[in-house]
Amino acid sequence: MGAHEIRVRLGGISRQRVYQLTSRADFPAPVADLVQGKVWMTSDVEEWITAHRRA
Template sequence: MGAHEIRVRLGGISRQRTYQITSRVDFPKAIADLEQGKVWLARDVEGWIATHRAPLSESEA
């Protein structure tokens, strides 16, 4: 999962906010740093989201 997919998964947050979140010490470590950017295991990111983010209400989904 790249930064764009993380942005989408977190509800379309800004690039800057995505960078802030992915730079947190408690965010999963990237598994690779490619020319296009870092990539993370989707299951690690989904686990982090489940633990740290409030679920979307039905009106937001």
């Protein structure tokens, strides 16, 4: 899952907000840092979203 997919998954948040979230110490580490950008395991991101979603 790339930054764009994270944006879409979180309801179209801004690129800046995705950067803020993915820079947090508690956000999963990327599995690769490609020319196009970082990528994360979808399951790791989904787990993080579930744990941090507001009620």
